[in-house]
Amino acid sequence: DAKTTQPTSMDCAEGRAANLPCNHSTISGNEYVYWYRQIHSQGPQYIIHGLKNNETNEMASLIITEDRKSSTLILPHATLRDTAVYYCIVRVGGANNLFFGTGTRLTVIP
């Protein structure tokens, strides 16, 4: 599976949009981009995933560049409860496991 690069940490003001970037320049055509987050002392929570089209659900939006070498997870109105480590993972469709890198620690500030 392709490797991803994320900033180590980010801050975001409460109520503002949080934009979390991820680089995956070696992604191949059959690899999906997945986003999970882990709040302290809990298991990871699935957020969203996509292949090449932008995706939106009740939690977030996923914007994938046309060349698919990078993506951005957008939390439209960050709350204090969104403080967590966010993991961007690329995975071949049908592949077994997810490889968790170090992620981005997002801190939402009041």
Place this chain on the structure above:
Amino acid sequence: GAVVSQHPSRVICKSGTSVKIECRSLDFQATTMFWYRQFPKQSLMLMATSNEGSKATYEQGVEKDKFLINHASLTLSTLTVTSAHPEDSSFYICSARATINQPQHFGDGTRLSIL
């Protein structure tokens, strides 16, 4: 949404004890379940993958005789840490997936402390 339940959430026990952790998919049938371990300030590391009705596949460096995995049904997998020692103290997390193209959903983890 998909719910994975993990039990117990916390275990404290003496060295040499065997500990069983259960992972259940509550509202879907999980053909594949995964067991991860997470040490403090580190990311999740996959320990093993299990498919219902077959033997688990362990990652390199994970002792299959120490970490026994059973996936006897489509909604339940268990991890037994046999003869646990202090170095086995960690946060153990399971996840489950309905089909190969579905996302994995995770339990809330079990914090194991061996005294």
